[in-house]
Amino acid sequence: MTHRRRNLLIALASALLVLAGVGWSTGMFDDWRDKRSLGDACEGVLAEEAIPQALGSGRAFAGDASKRLHTEGTMTNCIVRGSDEVAPALRVDLRWEAQASKEDLPDHWSETTLSVGSVAPMGNELPGALSSTNGNFHATLALSCPHEAEGHESLLITVGLARDARHDDPEVRTDLRRFTVGTAANAARKFGCRQPGSLPSGTVAAGPLHHSVSLAKTQGSCAAVRGFADEAHDAGLRRAFETPADRHAPLMDCFLGTREGKPALRLSTTLGPYTKGYMATRKTSLIRNGAGVDEEDPYAWATAACPGSSHRSLFTAWSVRDDSTKRLVLDGLPSDFLRTALNAYAKKTAHDRGCTDLRLPD
Numbered sequence: 482m483t484h485r486r487r488n489l490l491i492a493l494a495s496a497l498l499v500l501a502g503v504g505w506s507t508g509m510f511d512d513w514r515d516k517r518s519l520g521d522a523c524e525g526v527l528a529e530e531a532i533p534q535a536l537g538s539g540r541a542f543a544g545d546a547s548k549r550l551h552t553e554g555t556m557t558n559c560i561v562r563g564s565d566e567v568a569p570a571l572r573v574d575l576r577w578e579a580q581a582s583k584e585d586l587p588d589h590w591s592e593t594t595l596s597v598g599s600v601a602p603m604g605n606e607l608p609g610a611l612s613s614t615n616g617n618f619h620a621t622l623a624l625s626c627p628h629e630a631e632g633h634e635s636l637l638i639t640v641g642l643a644r645d646a647r648h649d650d651p652e653v654r655t656d657l658r659r660f661t662v663g664t665a666a667n668a669a670r671k672f673g674c675r676q677p678g679s680l681p682s683g684t685v686a687a688g689p690l691h692h693s694v695s696l697a698k699t700q701g702s703c704a705a706v707r708g709f710a711d712e713a714h715d716a717g718l719r720r721a722f723e724t725p726a727d728r729h730a731p732l733m734d735c736f737l738g739t740r741e742g743k744p745a746l747r748l749s750t751t752l753g754p755y756t757k758g759y760m761a762t763r764k765t766s767l768i769r770n771g772a773g774v775d776e777e778d779p780y781a782w783a784t785a786a787c788p789g790s791s792h793r794s795l796f797t798a799w800s801v802r803d804d805s806t807k808r809l810v811l812d813g814l815p816s817d818f819l820r821t822a823l824n825a826y827a828k829k830t831a832h833d834r835g836c837t838d839l840r841l842p843d
């Protein structure tokens with residue numbers, strides 16, 4: 482090797498070391514590492530362009546969720562953070578319908594005697610719903626998948642967001658929808674499922690408890706109430722709390738409340754893919770049968786076969802307990818009224834969604 486060539490190699494090596502030092506000092510390699518972690522995580526389906534807004538952070542990196550957070554049946558085990566702290570953070574789960582879990586449902590969804598955990602549709606006929614409780618936001622979306630394998634009819638995409646924000650913050654909820662729909666679109670391409678649909682303009686609708694109307698003026702998720710408004714009025718119910726109607730939302734809520742505005746009756750829909758997770762949260766429940774009324778709790782339920790799932794969908798009517806005292810807001814709603822309310826609600830909802838074989842309590 483000539484003296485000139487040796488000096489050239491030494492100079493080149495020195496330049497590379499300087500460049501590496503500049504890269505580390507300016508964070509260039511941190512950015513590269515973060516970008517690579519996002520591309521490798523969650524089966525490679527993350528909607529990376531929507532992460533900064535969802536987290537409210539300019540930085541984002543992905544890693545494995547702790548074993549404590551991992552649930553059996555998930556195809557992913559990843560969490561996306563905006564900092565080294567606990568929040569803000571996104572957790573993304575993918576699972577086939579056969580592995581549906583309570584983790585696919587919003588917090589407290591199965592505790593339908595409470596008014597927390599209520600949902601709003603994503604809008605624009607997207608097959609998803611969103612809820613929020615304190616600083617915990619939850620979005621879930623069910624993709625229809627034309628697979629022959631049993632239990633793979635639907636792919637469930639569930640996103641949990643922990644962030645220091647008001648639970649009703651419309652921008653945070655809308656940013657979470659954008660990330661969830663983008664991630665679902667990527668998952669649909671990878672696993673051969675139908676695309677979720679186009680992203681709506683505007684913000685996500687507020688939860689049902691943020692909008693009330695008189696019983697006679699219901700036209701959204703509580704539209705069925707017009708058919709039994711007189712009976713509801715006689716039972717002490719005066720107001721309806723609803724979201725926009727959306728026959729594609731996998732979860733839906735309607736509350737009927739007292740003159741003072743306290744929710745006292747909850748009417749809910751749990752679409753086919755999600756009923757398995759709902760059942761898993763209730764260890765001893767008569768709901769496992771097709772339809773009925775429990776006069777002690779009290780609640781009533783009905784089921785139907787709805788398009789897109791081999792699992793029957795569930796319609797429920799529950800007397801609501803006060804979040805603070807845990808006592809029934811209206812003590813003693815008659816079982817006959819529960820049956821009347823549920824039957825009207827289930828009939829309209831099943832009809833709107835094209836469901837068949839509706840089973841109602843006698």
